[in-house]
Amino acid sequence: MIRRLFTLLGPEHRGELRSLLGWLVGAAVLQGAAFVLLVPILRALLGDNPDDVWPWILALVATTAGYGFAHRVGLLASADAGAGLSRTVHHRIGDRVAGLPLGWFSADRTAAVNQLATRDVMDVMGVFAHLLRPLLTGFVTPGVVVALMYVFDWRLALAATLTVPMLALVYRWSTRLAHQADAASDAAQVDAGGRVLEFARAQRVLRVFGRGATGPAARALDEALERQRAAGHRQLSVAVPGLIGFAVAVQAAFTVVIILGTYLALDGSLDAPTLLAVLALAARFIEPVAEAAALGAELQKASRALERIENLLALPTLPTPAAPRHPEGTGIELDNVVFGYEGRRVLSGASAWLAEGTMTALVGPSGSGKTTVTRLIARFWDTDSGAVRIGGVDVREIDPDELTSLISVVFQDVYLFEGSIEDNIRVGRSGASAEQVREAARLARVDEIVARLPEGWDTRVGEGGSALSGGERQRVSIARAILKDAPIVLLDEATSALDPENEQAVAQALAALANNRTLLVIAHRLGTVMAADQILVLERGLVVESGTHTQLIGTGGRYAAFWQRRRGAEGWRLAPGTAPTGEAALARLPHPAAGH
Template sequence: MITIVRLLAALVDRPHRRQLTRVVAMFVTTGVLQGLAFACVVPVLDAALRQDWDAATTWLGVLAGLFVAHHIALTVGNLDGYDLACDLLDITLSRLGDHTVRLPLGWYDQDRTGQLSRMASKGATDIASVPGHLLRPLIAAVVSPVTVVVAMAFLEWRLALALLVGVVAVLATTRLLAVIVGRGEGAYDAAMAEGSARVVEFALNQPALRVFGRTVHGNELVETALRDQKRASRRLLVTGFGGLGIQLLSIQALLTLVIALAVHLSLGGTLAPAIAIGLLVLTVRFVESLIDYGELSSALRIAEGSLRRVLDVLALEPLPEPATPAEPADSGIELREVAFSYDGAAQVLDQVSLTVPPRSLTAVVGPSGSGKSTLLRLVARFHDVTAGSVRLGGVDVRDLGTEALMRRVSIVFQDVYLFEGTLRDNVMMSRPDATEEELEEAARLARVDDIVERLPHGWQTRIGEAGSTLSGGEKQRVSIARALLKDAPVVLLDEATAALDAENEAAVQEALTALSADRTVIVIAHRLQTVVAADQIVVLDGGLIVERGSHSELLVHGGRYLDFWRERTQAEGWRLLEAPQTPQSP
């Protein structure tokens, strides 16, 4: 419990830390007052059984005062706790949102959908539930029994000692259970996040799945993720209920021990029967608090796990930003002896040096895994290089800063994502203040004007989630229109024509020509015919630049590029032959 209070303090700012301290202090006060009220039952019963009504009245007055003070403290603490819970929900979501947009774009290369969505939904709710619902009963379940033990020490030290030993044993059992549940909860949360990501993926890719008959059965990734969820849930339940059963047995054993000891002392004449009855009543209430603690500790551990995962994300360091961003001289790009590896793994790029002059078109070709996409991502600073430097206009991109760099760079990915909304919204998002003339010009150059004419409501047509009403080629043309409208001096294209039909490829090729007219363009080329007019072609293989030059120069050179050209040319000459017709019998 102390741990989660410390973690909450790490999440919030100073004013909310003070509020958290007040909430904890108020709930501790509530627990002490509750324990003292329970302890007052003993003298009240003793005085009543001895028919000492003056003493009974006095102790009843003390009990009433404790009751009123307890309810005042409880009301104040609950109101402050609920207020903090609402703020915590907002703080968690705000800090996650503010921080994740500052993380390197390379962090999103992995599938973060399930992880972040779970943090922003169940995780944030779990965290907010701590001051709103968990802290008060948990603090009361610890502080109240401790107060009872202290009070009982003045009444009958032997029973107090027995309770103290029992409390230590029960808390140790609870701690062990919390550790076990925490491990299971981590696996459970990972399984739930994976399941959420796979379900979202399943929903977004229905067209492809249905084409291949993967509608109900045969979706192994989703089915495996859901099975893992079920197994993780079952393990968590079995572990939780099993541990809770052991915990309840230890508490019942403690109660039996105290009752036996009280009966023994009473029969031996060393403990007055009236005091014994009062102490047993007090013991029963004491045990109820321990049961409450055991039942709530699992919920606390789950909330702690959610809080740790949020803090782990918040602890991720954004890429360093310069105090004063430098100003590049032009849009030329230079890589100087660049080396890069992902998380200390094998080198993806090794001593790569490349100069891309301003307002030129450079094509990057090579086999899969040669480092083409990584090269583009380093230019856009999705990651920082392991060694060497990437420069824009003579300035290291690390000295430009992310915001300044993103203003100067447009990226067109192979996998285009369009947002729910109108076609106009999706193009204008790159530059919301663009004029109608600029929008129309970008649409014309990217051949999006054809799409506008075809759609029933033109620019105001809603294109569905992820642009589901458009074809793959049309989505690609929309993404190029975004890049044109942004009017950034540097454009990076990652295999923008890899999966297009001939008509869309021709349209995209025209758009690429328009892009490279007065911009610095680097394009990863899958179809070599689309980049034969490039100012230079760079051939990557195994993380190294093995060739560079124009199309004609590389064909004469007779190296890897010539092999690629022959393979692509031969592949494009392939065609399916019609089966011979079987003569019909008369």
């Protein structure tokens, strides 16, 4: 594991780590030597000339002082190394995460990164800060003790040496049991933690529907907690026999030395002072071994945490071009794009052209790949084959920072950072002036929101923007995109779940955002689709139709069928008196957006 930690920290920390290991090993050696000095001290005190003890006592004092100094330096170096490891690994994780494709980040992976950056880094940091010293002491000090025992009685030393393979085998067996139990327990803990967080975040929705403490969400949480409890029980039932087994093995080794020493003393080949001294030494041999064994589970835990960190750091980052090219314009081309993930093909050769400064509407059934198209343009992933080009240049050949500066994305599900409204708008361009922030807010009609809030621009939006409504969060997101002032805008159903008032406000904000920009919008609103300069119909991963609204209606193809279904459903609502569940009767009423 030490070798893996050296690799993780890199060559710039190797000198520091070698120094740490040197101090810790030196302290362990001196501790073993101090234990061994008890033998000549006891032999002198119990022998015929007690005055012979003073040279040995002076040696013990000097050895103990050296041990104390090395121990102190080692402890301080351990703390420094632990803190340095934490900083370095956090930076490595941050650098790696910043270079991963944006499409990699799903909810479960984000939770895994959170665990890596908190619990796993702390576990690995603990190797230097808390585990390394007692572990080295547990192996080096007994080794020194056994080696020096040969000076006083080779038979007892040999007996102690022969117990080492037995202890090593039992130790490996016990740690393997602990590893199996801990792996299952860790998985159950992660699942239960995710369920608790999900249940807490969904409380408002659950309580509105009377499901705060009942229903599928509560049952899923209960089941996850029960699995965690069962995994914890299995962890104890599997790991405890190993711990007990090693403790028995340690005591058996000590017993072997006692029995042999007693036999030799009764046989007359070992004097009583030497027997007492060597037995005291054997007891000191056993103590650090037992302490190191108790830390085996913690070491296994740290090893698993280190493995997870190594796996993350081994993930391939988004390739960056060695010689970046600059796009000439903002026209977008999909050239026979094929893409899939998790074993499922999403796009199967999609091709299209989005002219610079025009608006393109992307329509199609759910699962046809509409959102995937926007993600590929923004290079959340790279295509499996084919190419996505901006201004005639493959997005893979554009510097990632330049590509990011070219594109603004407005998602359907908006995430706001903990902070004020102004802070969240300023994310679009951190160097913007207060006047520029206010103007972007005005265009997105965020100023109306600010005007009715007691704290105005300093209003805290809460975690994920929970203090604002969905429409208000969407307006802040659009203000952020306006402030960024990117020439390409990708809109992913930005108005699909808004009330009429917010829909109108967001539509006006989007009109301001789309001005003189290359705009791709995923939308089901008829007015938005009709206003597009070009409509692309996506089905089964292919662009099956393209053209203006008038052209596509005239062909009588898939878009025309889509249009007729949308027109036929635009005025539907639940009839008064129908139950909220079961088959609901539908009544035709004028649609608020009719005629738009």
